[in-house]
Amino acid sequence: MECRHTGRLLGLVLAALLLLGSLPYLLPGYQLRLFTEIIIFSLFAVSYNLLLGYAGLISFGHAMFFGIGAFAVANFCNHISGIPLLAAVALGTGLTTVMGFLVGCLLLRVKGTPFALLTLAFNALFYAIATKWYPVTGGDDGLIIEPHKVNLGIAVIDPSKGPDFYYLTLIVLGAAILACWYFTRTAMGRTVVLMRENEDRLRFLGYNTMLARLILFTISAGLAGLAGCFYTIFYAFVSIDALSIDMTTTVLLMTFIGGTGNFAGPILGVGAYTYLQNLLSELTDSWPLIMGVLFIIMVLFTPGGLVGIFKSLAQRFARRPGSADQ
């Protein structure tokens, strides 16, 4: 059953890739930028959902890793002359992964509410450091970067050009998102779900659940850092907003709106959130108010998020009884 499912999904992914590849020819520049942003935030939200949806760990501090990646890449680009862009991204991601590991070690023994509060505290700590550490973060002014061109031998990618950067983002972050999807199928990915369901039982089956949680936290942090790197390059600028509590709330909202019970949920959520925000901010300055109301309505009435709505619609049209394919 699982195999057929995988095959169908792979076909779907290929068709989607084809469509995504031709987007620069179909969309005007402005829309393409929006789409690039969606890809960046998709990776951020997918990495967040590995914690929230798959492991059942509510983190209020995921932006700290996004922010660390964002500032790391800015500093590497500005201070190491001649560093290739992708090397800066790799270093930034690596640094974030190490930070994820260190923070994860301190969070090892906690779950549930203490976990949520501690991640919030760590995020606040990192934010406080960032506001004061002027040489590294630029304080309230932020940092401007000039990303170098990426020379691939056969082609040169200029990150400041919309389509060029779109392809770079699509390939690198698209691969990362696919890797996340594969991760959910691996032994480790399944272990995470078992841990959410019944961690106590798992310990009596030979699993070191603390180690498993640490591995997951580290991976999730590294992926958020990678998204953060691209965020900085995309805007050619980074400010302390990147690791603010606001950013954490944003990724939480995006993931929730899309639905946490499904891999595609967060991606859908990011798309909906970004387009809606874009639309509303053209109409009114108080767009966060409307977004907030929408979020409350969604949490109250559609706990499964957008994916949940689509699923129940599909079921209604197909007229078959609900199947529990968890």
Added chain:
Amino acid sequence: MSIMAVKDVHKDFSGLKVLTGVDFEVKQGERFAIIGPNGAGKTTLFNILSGAFRPSKGKVLFGEQDISTKPPHLRNRMGMSRSFQITNIFKELSVFANVLAGVRSSRGMRCHLLRRPLADKGLVERTEEILERVDLLDERYTPAQELAYGQQRALELGITLSTDPELILLDEPTAGMSRQETDNAIQMIQRVTASKTCLIIEHDMNVVFSLADRISVLHYGVILACGHPEEIRNDQRVKDAYLGEEEL
């Protein structure tokens, strides 16, 4: 040869002395039962054996090794596996996923970042084999929480067997079952623990006398008597302390 030895185990819970010097040995290949009235310390003892608690004093040996301070996951990897009195399964996952969890653990596929358990034929076949042994193969895709109570107990047993343990620890395997369900469970336990070593904690006399090769009676934190079912049945101290009101 003994597979597990318990030596002078004590357990205090902030002054409340639950176990006050428990000694016994479980021999390779036997079914060993511990019985005792409510409050005798059976569950506490069981938790010490499986690693949920540490003894306040004394030792638990597995083979030659002192495992008194080893965490549960390491004990499991050494070859022992426990069941739970209150059904402790992965409720929202399929029956198959429940058993697969233990099967892949015993093959070292716990946190592998590349390999997929469902793509591994050996794991899938082994899981199906265990499901068949506990009569749940037909329910493999059913979410565990939708099973009937008796089937959930069978799944509990299946999960316990899934790591292929040398020593199986069963905590009141027939708790909450009807007479009929209990009889079926006894047969199933006899079948799946054949040629294995098994330690059972049980309240139900019928279950103990039909399953156990040897029995220890736990009473107020110490072992009152230890012997074959017939010896226990006829032991005057046991009759006085515990079995007096029950017809044996």
